[in-house]
Amino acid sequence: MRSLLLFLCLLGISCSGQKGVPKNNAESSLQNSKEFQLLLTDNYSGVEKSEFQVVRDSKTLKNFFLHINKTRKPGLPIPEVDFSKELLLIYCAGTTVGVGGVELSVVEGPHNIVVAPKKRTPSKKEVANVTTTPFSIYKMPLTLKEISFQQLE
Numbered sequence: 781m782r783s784l785l786l787f788l789c790l791l792g793i794s795c796s797g798q799k800g801v802p803k804n805n806a807e808s809s810l811q812n813s814k815e816f817q818l819l820l821t822d823n824y825s826g827v828e829k830s831e832f833q834v835v836r837d838s839k840t841l842k843n844f845f846l847h848i849n850k851t852r853k854p855g856l857p858i859p860e861v862d863f864s865k866e867l868l869l870i871y872c873a874g875t876t877v878g879v880g881g882v883e884l885s886v887v888e889g890p891h892n893i894v895v896a897p898k899k900r901t902p903s904k905k906e907v908a909n910v911t912t913t914p915f916s917i918y919k920m921p922l923t924l925k926e927i928s929f930q931q932l933e
Contacts, residue, residue: 816919817920818917819918819919821882821916821917822915825848826851827847827848827874827913827915828875830874831874832870833871835867836867838861845858865922867919867920869917869919869927870915873914873915875911875912876913876914877912882915883898885897886920892925893925895930
């Protein structure tokens with residue numbers, strides 16, 4: 781009986797010991813942390829060309845929501861953000877064919893942060909003849925590093 785209990789304890793310890801170690805630097809970056817998180821995504825922004833914004837104040841955020849809520853009744857609520865501690869990254873993908881949100885990948889360097897959209901592969905269930913203008917809003921801690929955007933090739 782004791783040997784069975786000892787075996788189960790060792791099995792439990794050995795299984796959970798492997799989870800906490802990141803395999804490489806990409807997995808331990810800002811991308812996978814709780815500091816960089818998706819706040820809102822939707823398929824209709826009304827922005828026809830791809831654009832990227834870094835929002836550091838509530839007035840800019842309010843203007844963005846005034847634009848995307850023009851045709852919505854009721855409109856999307858403006859998220860509560862403490863701009864003394866956080867900033868927002870807004871990416872509008874422009875006019876795209878298909879339904880689905882857009883995701884950003886973030887690479888943090890010593891003096892800058894590079895943000896780029898991830899390539900999206902449409903699913904088999906996706907309607908191919910639907911045109912959308914998706915957008916995503918991400919929240920991250922306030923930083924003095926330069927934030928740049930890199931378009932997909």
